[in-house]
Amino acid sequence: MAPTDPLEEAYLAHRERLLRFLRARGGGEASEDLLQDLWLRLAAAPDPAAASGLGYMMRAADRLMIDRYRSERQATLREKAWAEAQPGMAEGIAPAPGPERALAARQEVARVERALAELGPRAAAILRRHRIDGLTQRDIAAEFGVSLSTVESDLRRAYAAILAVREGGE
Amino acid sequence: MTTDQPIRDVALAWAMATRAPDFADWEGFAAWLEADASHAAAYDAVQYALEEADAVLAALPEPEPVAANDNPPGWLAGRRGWLGGAIAASLAVALTSVLWLAPGGEKLYRTAPGETQLIALDDGSTVELAGGSTLALEGPRAARLEGGQALFTIRHDAADPFVLNAGGERLVDAGTVFDVRLAGETLDVAVAEGAVIVDPHGEGIRLDPGERAVRAGGRFRLAEIDSEAVGEWRRGRISFEAASLAEIAAELTRATGTRFTSTDTATRLSGSIALDAVRADPQALGPLLAVRVTRAGDGWMIAAK
Numbered sequence: 169m170a171p172t173d174p175l176e177e178a179y180l181a182h183r184e185r186l187l188r189f190l191r192a193r194g195g196g197e198a199s200e201d202l203l204q205d206l207w208l209r210l211a212a213a214p215d216p217a218a219a220s221g222l223g224y225m226m227r228a229a230d231r232l233m234i235d236r237y238r239s240e241r242q243a244t245l246r247e248k249a250w251a252e253a254q255p256g257m258a259e260g261i262a263p264a265p266g267p268e269r270a271l272a273a274r275q276e277v278a279r280v281e282r283a284l285a286e287l288g289p290r291a292a293a294i295l296r297r298h299r300i301d302g303l304t305q306r307d308i309a310a311e312f313g314v315s316l317s318t319v320e321s322d323l324r325r326a327y328a329a330i331l332a333v334r335e336g337g338e
Numbered sequence: 339m340t341t342d343q344p345i346r347d348v349a350l351a352w353a354m355a356t357r358a359p360d361f362a363d364w365e366g367f368a369a370w371l372e373a374d375a376s377h378a379a380a381y382d383a384v385q386y387a388l389e390e391a392d393a394v395l396a397a398l399p400e401p402e403p404v405a406a407n408d409n410p411p412g413w414l415a416g417r418r419g420w421l422g423g424a425i426a427a428s429l430a431v432a433l434t435s436v437l438w439l440a441p442g443g444e445k446l447y448r449t450a451p452g453e454t455q456l457i458a459l460d461d462g463s464t465v466e467l468a469g470g471s472t473l474a475l476e477g478p479r480a481a482r483l484e485g486g487q488a489l490f491t492i493r494h495d496a497a498d499p500f501v502l503n504a505g506g507e508r509l510v511d512a513g514t515v516f517d518v519r520l521a522g523e524t525l526d527v528a529v530a531e532g533a534v535i536v537d538p539h540g541e542g543i544r545l546d547p548g549e550r551a552v553r554a555g556g557r558f559r560l561a562e563i564d565s566e567a568v569g570e571w572r573r574g575r576i577s578f579e580a581a582s583l584a585e586i587a588a589e590l591t592r593a594t595g596t597r598f599t600s601t602d603t604a605t606r607l608s609g610s611i612a613l614d615a616v617r618a619d620p621q622a623l624g625p626l627l628a629v630r631v632t633r634a635g636d637g638w639m640i641a642a643k
Binding site: 188189194215218222230234241299306310334335 | 353358387396397398444
C-alpha cells in the first residue's frame with residue numbers, strides 16, 4: 169500500500185505517538201483496535217488538511233476515549249437498571265425508565281441548579297458560555313470584561329461544584 | 339464513588355486545559371497519564387461528569403441578567419450593553435473593536451484578526467492595536483497586553499511613568515514610542531524613540547531606540563532593529579526572525595484575518611512580507627518565503643517545500 173493521501177501520510181507519521189497516547193489513556197489491550205477506530209474517524213473528517221495536524225489527531229484520540237468511557241458506563245447502568253427492574257425475566261426486552269429513575273434524574277437537575285445558584289450569577293453565566301455556547305476562556309474574558317485568570321477561577325469553582333454534586337449523588 | 343481529591347483536581351485541570359482549542363501540550367498530558375494508571379480513570383470520570391452536567395445545564399432556563407446585590411455593577415452594565423447591542427448589530431459586535439467596562443474600571447479593547455484600532459488616552463498618548471489583539475487599560479497610566487501586538491506612543495512623565503504588563507513582565511516607559519508583541523510565551527519589545535525599561539525590579543534591561551528584547555523560553559535576548567521598522571505592521575508589513583512556520587501562520591492570521599495554519603514548528607525562517615500581496619493572493623506567500631501554500635477548508639496551510 170503506497171500512501172499518496174496527505175492525511176494518511178500524516179497519520180502514519182504520527183501512528184506510534186497516537187498509539188502510545190491511546191495506551192496511556194487506558195486503551196490497554198484494545199489500543200491497536202482503538203487506533204483503527206481513530207483512523208476511521210480521521211478519514212471521515214470534513215477538513216482533511218486540518219485533520220492532518222498532530223493536535224487534531226491527539227484531540228480526536230482523546231474524544232474517542234471519552235466516547236468509549238461513556239458508552240461502557242451507560243451499558244453498565246442499563247444492565248444494572250435491567251437487573252433491578254426485571255428480576256428473573258428473559259433478556260432482550262429493553263426496560264422502560266422506571267419512575268425511580270425519572271425521579272433521580274429530576275433530583276439531579278435540582279441539585280445542579282442549586283449548586284450553580286450558590287456560585288453566583290457571573291460564574292454560572294461563564295460556565296454556560298463555555299460549556300454550552302462553546303466560547304473559549306479568552307473570548308469569555310473579553311465578553312465579561314474580566315481577566316483570563318478570573319474566568320479560569322470561576323470555571324474551576326463551577327466544575328468543583330458540579331463534581332461535588334455528582335459524587336454526592338452516586 | 340470518590341476519587342482521591344488531589345488526582346481528581348489534576349485531572350480536572352487537564353480537562354480544562356484540553357478543552358482550549360489551542361491546547362498543544364499533548365506530550366505533557368500523555369506523560370501525566372503514563373505516570374499512573376489511575377490518572378486515566380480519574381480523567382475519564384471528570385470528563386464524563388462534566389458532560390453529564392452539560393445536559394442538565396443546557397436544560398436549565400437561560401439566566402436573566404437581573405439586578406442583584408452580589409452583581410458587580412460594572413459587570414452588569416457591560417453585559418447589558420452587549421445584550422442590547424446584540425439585537426441590532428450582532429455582526430458588528432463580532433467584527434469590530436469592542437469596549438467593556440470591567441468592575442475595577444478596567445477598559446478592555448479587542449480587535450478581530452485583520453482589524454486595527456487606534457486608542458487615544460486622556461493624556462495625549464496613543465496605542466495602536468494590531469489585529470487579533472487584546473489590551474486592557476488598567477488606569478490612566480497602566481495597561482496590560484493580553485495577547486497580540488500594539489504600538490505605544492506614550493507622553494513621558496518621569497513622576498508618573500506609564501507601565502505596561504505583558505506576559506507577566508513589567509515594561510516601564512522613559513519617553514517612548516515602542517512596539518510590543520505577545521504570542522503565547524514569546525514576548526517581543528522594540529523601541530523606536532525614547533527608552534523602555536523591561537523588568538524594572540529584576541534585571542532592569544534598558545532598551546534604547548533601535549533595540550529590541552525578545553523573551554523566548556523564559557529568557558531575554560537582545561537584538562537590533564531598524565527604528566523605522568518598529569510598528570511597521572501599521573504600514574501593512576510584518577517581519578519574522580527565525581520564526582517557525584506555525585508562528586508565521588499565526589501572525590499572518592492575526593494580521594490579515596485570513597486563516598493560515600501550519601503544523602511545522604521545526605522549519606524556521608526570517609524575512610519580511612507586504613500584507614497587501616498576501617491578502618490579494620494567499621498563495622503569493624509560496625515564492626516570498628519559499629514554502630508550499632495549499633487550500634485547507636476556509637483557510638490556507640503552510641508547509642516547508
